Amino acid sequence: MKRLFLVGLSLFFVSILSAQEALTLTDAIFEAAGEIQGRVRRNSIVAILDISSRSGRMSEHIFEELMAEIVNGSYATVVERDQIDLILDELEYQNDAGVSDRSAARAGRMLGAQYIVTGTFDQENEDFRLRIKVIEVESTAVRLMFNTRVISDSSVVSLMGRRGSSSSLTNDQQRILEIAEAEILSYFRRYKPKADIDGNKVHGEAKYGKDNVKIDVTFSRGDYRIDIVSTANAREINKWKATLKSRIDKKLGK
16 A cells, blocks of 8 residues: 555656746746745855856856846855856866765865855756756755756757757767867866867867967867867966866766
């Protein structure tokens, strides 16, 4: 009897999730911001570490819009992006499924934040799913697990789309380029980067002082190659290459 009850309860929750109405991206971000403000203490300090997605543009869009919603709500203080980037560079933090809550909490302590926000945006069948997690820094307890379907409308397609990709590339090859694009925008974000897919290559640029750094990730012969042109010293360039490769490989599961 107990087993039948549990099975019935499971089917009930599955039916609720299946029937969940998909939101527009704008509404999903607005709802996520409201949920975050409902789970953190008033006047607390919140740091949004990263939003992971296969599209660098989508990650940046959600990050900026979520930050704006929280700031405009005047409920909590949000750590400035530049401060977050400095700490993440020091920790060589990479936000993906393998990062522990303790690692996020450590970054939060260094930032002086009471709460850390991380998230993912992934495709799910015909639509997408936005997941947002809020971690309390002091206890490393998870205070929010926000999860909602997002309609694959024209704005989402534009931000997630395969811009300039080559029709000769397979889905796996295209995935490498999309991950490379996202990691260029994430890793170099304190240097105001730009990145775009063009055929079998991702071309990126970033400002390093007065230097215009050029970053190319090219897919060739079943693998990819990273080329960086900069007036920075060789040690710095090699560090950029090694770290960027490590981030891409980790997202690829290597």
